[in-house]
Amino acid sequence: MTTAPLRRLLLLRHAKAARPSGTEDHERPLSARGRRDARAVGRLMAEADWLPDLVLCSTARRARETWELAAGELAGLPLMRCESRLYHPPVPVLLAVVREASAHMSTVLVVGHNPSLRDTILVTAGDAVDGKLQQVRDKFPTAAIALLSWHGTWQELNSHKALLTELAVARGPRR
Template structure:
């Protein structure tokens, strides 16, 4: 019997957004801090070798800007698909998007929002390495990246089927250049 392939789902919460008066939620841009943190997220993805085969990104401006700035820090660029269903979906809808990922994809990166990402992690992670689960229960902050792994297909991801194997929060340098 052949073992099922290892799948890796990376969940990246968009970086800190600005709140310009009169701007619709979907159109909110990143703040200055968010721009720094998005770049740091790209460096973190490269440093930890969390390189996706495919990126699915919410259509919200802040999510797209997060990915653009993160991607600029990577050596190679995976295919990216803007996915309207990733704008604040309930967990079953987010999982439906993941279930439709092609079989050739081993590592998928989803750029999205809370509480959807946090709730997805807590629903599908049967266990975590170290103290990751309690950390996510407490808070899944902006520019946080979670890594969930399991053996099987994308369609098999469900309640308590994955292991939370990584959790990191990307923070950019706050020092002002001299």
């Protein structure tokens, strides 16, 4: 009997954004804290060996900047695709984008926004390690990253299919 391949979905909420006057939401840049935290996300991913095969990133400036700074801390660079459907999507749309991942990819990272990411975790995680689901229900802050795992295909990711195995919030040092 063969076991279905292990899939890992990383969901990363963009780092803290600034709110410059006259700037549309989609074009908001990261704040100084956000830039520090985005680099910390990259270091956390490198230390945990969470290098994705594919990055699916919202087209919002703060999401793209988060990934660019995080990627600078990684040893290798995966394929990256900016996806307009990831700018504040409902859960079914976010999952539709993820389900388009190629079968040979084992780990996909989505860089996006709340409440979309939090809701996706709560819908897809059938269980979690160490009370992590309650932590997500309470708050999924900026620069938070969650790791969902399951055996199967990308197309099989649906309600309660995955296990929430990791949850971390990256905070860079203040200078």
